[in-house]
Amino acid sequence: DQELILLRDEMDHLNRYVAIEQIRFGDRLKVTLDIQESALEKKVPSLILQPIIENAIKYGLYGSLDDVEISILIKDLDNKIEVVVKNPFDQDAQRASAGTGYGLTSIRKKIYLIYGQQQQLKTTSEDGLFTTHLTIPIL
Numbered sequence: 001d002q003e004l005i006l007l008r009d010e011m012d013h014l015n016r017y018v019a020i021e022q023i024r025f026g027d028r029l030k031v032t033l034d035i036q037e038s039a040l041e042k043k044v045p046s047l048i049l050q051p052i053i054e055n056a057i058k059y060g061l062y063g064s065l066d067d068v069e070i071s072i073l074i075k076d077l078d079n080k081i082e083v084v085v086k087n088p089f090d091q092d093a094q095r096a097s098a099g100t101g102y103g104l105t106s107i108r109k110k111i112y113l114i115y116g117q118q119q120q121l122k123t124t125s126e127d128g129l130f131t132t133h134l135t136i137p138i139l
Contacts, residue, residue: 003114004043004139007074007081011040014049021057029061030069039076044136045110051103052085052132059130060087081136089130107134115139 011033018031031053053070060068066088073084104121111120120135 003046005046006040007035007042007044008040010044010046010049011035013047014053017050018053025057025061025068028065028067029057030067032069032071033074034072035074036076039074039081042076042081042138044081045114048107048110048134048136049083051107052083052134055103055132056085056087056130059089064088064090079138081138083132083134083136085132085134087130089125089128104132111136 022029022031049072053072056070057068060070068088070085070087073082075082104123108118108121112118115137117137120137122133124131124133
């Protein structure tokens with residue numbers, strides 16, 4: 001219901017989602033968090049992180065029998081929060097399970113509607129590693 005919530009609350013939602021996925025995938029899914037403590041008290045758009053983690057799980061785990069580690073790094077940089085999510089990525093498996101692109105598109109739209117800014121979400125794929133970099137301005 002709220003447009004902006006504390007990152008601490010956003011992480012509570014995300015942790016519940018990850019716990020469900022860890023039950024589903026067992027020991028194959030490992031999520032590591034590195035969050036700067038001061039970032040937890042900043043406000044971010046509600047449910048901004050879950051689509052990124054959904055993508056990381058989908059493209060990291062689906063079509064693979066290997067263990068997968070998803071890393072989440074969140075930094076407080078004065079007037080913005082930077083989020084970097086990394087997951088293994090198999091180009092062939094991605095083609096087989098290609099989605100609609102709605103998750104990342106919804107994040108871009110949400111950032112634009114709230115902050116009036118574009119280009120706050122970037123993705124790269126290199127050497128079997130997919131990286132999502134999200135910059136969230138602080139109001």
